[in-house]
Amino acid sequence: MLGTIEEQTFSEVVDSAATAQGTATICGSRKYEVLDSTNTASTLVTVVDLGGGNYKVVATSSNEQFEGSHNLNMKVTFVNYPLATSAAYP
Numbered sequence: 001m002l003g004t005i006e007e008q009t010f011s012e013v014v015d016s017a018a019t020a021q022g023t024a025t026i027c028g029s030r031k032y033e034v035l036d037s038t039n040t041a042s043t044l045v046t047v048v049d050l051g052g053g054n055y056k057v058v059a060t061s062s063n064e065q066f067e068g069s070h071n072l073n074m075k076v077t078f079v080n081y082p083l084a085t086s087a088a089y090p
Contacts, residue, residue, distance in 0.1 A: 005060045012053035013076065028080040037071045045072060 012030065032055060034045040048056045057074075061067060 005058065007059075008057045009050070010055055010057070012055070028078050031077045031079050033075045033077075035073045035075050039073075042070075042072060044070065047074075 017027075032047040034042045034047060034057065036042045036044075044061055045057060045059045048058055050056055
């Protein structure tokens with residue numbers, strides 16, 4: 001519905017390596033983005049960092065041309081994770 005704001009909160013993903021090490025950020029901080037069907041960052045849906053490993057996905061539309069169904073993906077990347085080709089790689 002035009003002008004409606006939808007929100008969904010979620011917590012940082014924790015895997016078995018992070019659990020074993022006792023930290024959710026064993027591989028560094030993560031960046032969350034919502035991408036549209038062309039793998040472009042969505043302007044309709046954003047991810048807000050609430051701090052403490054908590055996030056909120058916010059969807060809003062103020063333009064009728066964007067109303068309807070959309071195929072979206074959430075992209076999760078490690079901000080400072082060193083690649084094997086990097087001198088910073090362990």
